[in-house]
Amino acid sequence: MGWGHFMILFFLINLLQFLHPCFALPLCTDSRAPFTPNTHLQFCSYNGTTCCNSADDLHIRRQFQSINISDSACASLLKSILCARCDQFSAELYRVDSVPREVPVLCNSTITSNSTQSNQATNNFCSQVWNTCQNISMLNSPFASSLQGGVVPPNSNSTRLTDLWQSQSDFCDTFGGASDGESTCYSGEPVTLNNTSPPSPPSGICLEKIGNMSYLNMVAHPDGSNRAFFSNQQGKIWLATIPNQGSGQPLLLDESDAFLDLTDEVHFDTEFGMLGIAFHPRFTENGRFFVSFSCDKAKWPNCAGRCACNSDVNCDPSTLGPDNGAQPCQYQSVIAEYTVNGTSPQPSLATGANPSEVRRIFTMGLPFTSHHGGQILFGPRDGYLYFMMGDGGGVGDPYNFAQNKKSLLGKIMRFDIDNIPSGNEVSQLGSWGNYSIPKDNPFINDNESQKEIWALGLRNPWRCSFDSDRPSYFLCADVGQDQYEEVDLITKEGNYGWRAYEGHYSYTSPRSTGGNTSSGSIRPIFPVMGYNHSEVNLNEGSASITGGYMYRSMTDPCMHGRYLFADLYAGAIWGGSENPIDSGNFTSSKVAFNCARDSPLNCTFSPESSVPALSYIFSFGEDNNKDVFLLTNSGVYRIVRPSRCNYSCAKENASSVVSPGPASSLAPSKASFLRCSYEIFLILSAFLCLLLMNFV
Ligand SMILES: *[C@@H]1O[C@H](CO)[C@@H](O)[C@H](O)[C@H]1NC(C)=O
Numbered sequence: 001m002g003w004g005h006f007m008i009l010f011f012l013i014n015l016l017q018f019l020h021p022c023f024a025l026p027l028c029t030d031s032r033a034p035f036t037p038n039t040h041l042q043f044c045s046y047n048g049t050t051c052c053n054s055a056d057d058l059h060i061r062r063q064f065q066s067i068n069i070s071d072s073a074c075a076s077l078l079k080s081i082l083c084a085r086c087d088q089f090s091a092e093l094y095r096v097d098s099v100p101r102e103v104p105v106l107c108n109s110t111i112t113s114n115s116t117q118s119n120q121a122t123n124n125f126c127s128q129v130w131n132t133c134q135n136i137s138m139l140n141s142p143f144a145s146s147l148q149g150g151v152v153p154p155n156s157n158s159t160r161l162t163d164l165w166q167s168q169s170d171f172c173d174t175f176g177g178a179s180d181g182e183s184t185c186y187s188g189e190p191v192t193l194n195n196t197s198p199p200s201p202p203s204g205i206c207l208e209k210i211g212n213m214s215y216l217n218m219v220a221h222p223d224g225s226n227r228a229f230f231s232n233q234q235g236k237i238w239l240a241t242i243p244n245q246g247s248g249q250p251l252l253l254d255e256s257d258a259f260l261d262l263t264d265e266v267h268f269d270t271e272f273g274m275l276g277i278a279f280h281p282r283f284t285e286n287g288r289f290f291v292s293f294s295c296d297k298a299k300w301p302n303c304a305g306r307c308a309c310n311s312d313v314n315c316d317p318s319t320l321g322p323d324n325g326a327q328p329c330q331y332q333s334v335i336a337e338y339t340v341n342g343t344s345p346q347p348s349l350a351t352g353a354n355p356s357e358v359r360r361i362f363t364m365g366l367p368f369t370s371h372h373g374g375q376i377l378f379g380p381r382d383g384y385l386y387f388m389m390g391d392g393g394g395v396g397d398p399y400n401f402a403q404n405k406k407s408l409l410g411k412i413m414r415f416d417i418d419n420i421p422s423g424n425e426v427s428q429l430g431s432w433g434n435y436s437i438p439k440d441n442p443f444i445n446d447n448e449s450q451k452e453i454w455a456l457g458l459r460n461p462w463r464c465s466f467d468s469d470r471p472s473y474f475l476c477a478d479v480g481q482d483q484y485e486e487v488d489l490i491t492k493e494g495n496y497g498w499r500a501y502e503g504h505y506s507y508t509s510p511r512s513t514g515g516n517t518s519s520g521s522i523r524p525i526f527p528v529m530g531y532n533h534s535e536v537n538l539n540e541g542s543a544s545i546t547g548g549y550m551y552r553s554m555t556d557p558c559m560h561g562r563y564l565f566a567d568l569y570a571g572a573i574w575g576g577s578e579n580p581i582d583s584g585n586f587t588s589s590k591v592a593f594n595c596a597r598d599s600p601l602n603c604t605f606s607p608e609s610s611v612p613a614l615s616y617i618f619s620f621g622e623d624n625n626k627d628v629f630l631l632t633n634s635g636v637y638r639i640v641r642p643s644r645c646n647y648s649c650a651k652e653n654a655s656s657v658v659s660p661g662p663a664s665s666l667a668p669s670k671a672s673f674l675r676c677s678y679e680i681f682l683i684l685s686a687f688l689c690l691l692l693m694n695f696v
Pocket residue numbers: 045047048
């Protein structure tokens with residue numbers, strides 16, 4: 001294999017790892033959240049929220065000096081280009097999910113469509129750079145090292161743009177790009193988004209009841225069909241067909257024929273049970289899927305993992321005492337891998353799974369009987385397995401686990417389950433199971449931290465989801481203690497504050513057995529949405545948030561683009577909208593809801609009422625049509641056309657929504673197609689290159 005082949009292969013592998021350059025929201029090139037530096041940046045004049053600390057700023061200053069530009073006009077443009085690294089939208093400007101860039105995407109003059117950037121006049125920034133800098137010599141030119149494929153080696157000698165590109169259009173083919181509302185480019189100024197007027201709130205959500213059983217999880221079938229997996233807390237998974245809207249039919253599910261039955265292994269109680277299911281991104285080829293559940297060491301010999309209360313985290317299990325009669329670490333949190341029935345010719349055709357565990361991914365003993373999250377999700381961009389874990393219970397996180405990076409409690413973890421090391425390597429890691437650590441996990445090189453951690457400072461993340469249109473939006477609801485229920489935008493290494501903060505409020509734990517973290521010593525990321533306990537009817541004595549989905553269906557166009565969440569006990573539902581779009585600035589308000597008159601199953605308390613008898617809202621689900629479902633104590637409810645409840649939504653008629661029929665393919669929306677077109681372009685060009693290399 002030649003060097004060229006190697007380069008192309010390297011390029012492809014990189015592409016596969018960083019699929020989807022499709023996102024917005026303020027995010028730095030390493031998927032971290034922007035922050036406010038302690039000291040003003042000396043070189044790059046970014047003030048307010050930025051992606052640079054003073055070390056980054058110094059690094060950029062040195063890079064700028066090493067380029068040694070004589071011309072002051074060009075120097076000032078180049079400085080602004082290098083400093084774009086500090087922009088709070090740098091992830092977007094550098095399109096980091098494709099190929100690492102040295103230079104941000106420079107706004108190109110040819111784009112004339114409505115821009116999300118307020119300053120239309122700067123949209124020809126790329127030609128401005130060319131015109132000003134074309135004849136200027138640069139040492140270590142950042143433009144030269146941006147050339148992929150080794151045309152000019154990085155750190156080459158003095159070059160001018162004209163040495164490398166024939167014309168402005170050549171140059172802007174390489175560096176130019178659009179700012180067309182789907183992606184953002186660098187115009188010489190910090191990125192600003194237009195403040196559009198927020199959409200008017202929806203008049204209400206219309207629900208139909210299609211199932212009468214209580215489930216915790218609903219996961220659309222990875223084959224894109226109109227089927228979904230449902231699992232209950234006791235430990236069964238079913239494969240069900242989702243009826244067309246308007247068909248009057250309920251969920252097609254045979255209760256007596258479970259896809260997988262783990263009720264013998266699962267320990268079921270208030271906060272215990274089968275808590276999460278996730279299907280491998282290539283499930284239709286490999287049939288692999290994963291189940292997160294609780295088990296009881298006293299009842300099942302395979303329920304044996306390390307106790308989360310251990311000497312590494314200054315926790316002596318004997319100090320915990322029994323909690324609800326259970327001994328410390330009697331109950332364990334497990335992720336196990338399963339596979340569809342091996343006799344099926346294709347995983348998509350399987351209607352059952354092999355009941356024996358393929359392998360154990362994770363086992364951890366729990367200190368108390370509450371707050372252990374349990375959801376598992378595959379990242380749509382990276383294909384890694386995310387695992388949500390609460391602080392392990394006790395009022396006020398007595399051992400301060402959520403802020404302790406040596407503990408996995410109160411964290412979101414991220415595992416690579418495609419590269420599972422052999423037994424020896426596992427024990428060397430001192431690991432909690434059988435997986436490897438993705439090399440870009442934030443604490444991979446930090447021996448004082450658990451390398452599994454992706455984000456920290458959570459109390460009990462109860463239902464997270466990725467926005468299906470913008471996979472960088474990873475939204476998690478985190479259950480509060482006394483005052484506030486929150487929704488967080490999860491970023492790499494983000495610290496969401498618990499137990500130093502509860503929402504925006506600073507919090508003091510009544511117990512501090514495990515040491516303290518002062519609120520001043522951490523830089524918490526505050527919630528993007530949430531509600532005070534005073535805003536809900538505390539008929540159960542408490543409030544508890546249930547996170548939902550960014551609604552991306554067009555069934556109810558007035559809900560499109562709103563993040564849905566609920567209170568588990570109070571039966572209240574909120575919709576959060578973002579303004580400006582892509583800013584991460586959300587506002588939420590309660591949304592009314594009703595039962596469709598023609599609901600397939602009886603949905604209401606009484607014949608006179610149109611109010612749904614939801615009872616507890618445990619969870620939400622999303623199918624392959626992007627329709628959203630409520631999973632409640634009383635059954636399964638689907639959000640349907642507002643007119644079926646006599647709610648008015650002007651956009652409903654305009655978009656002439658009809659029953660969408662079975663989803664035969666996962667057709668991406670136009671928006672996400674546009675967002676991803678750059679990626680498609682890269683993949684196509686890589687394949688073209690491969691073809692050329694092989695046949696020339
Ligand atoms: C940022 O700096 C610019 C110029 O130095 C100044 O005009 C602007 O007011 C500053 N903004 C903030 C938020 O400090």
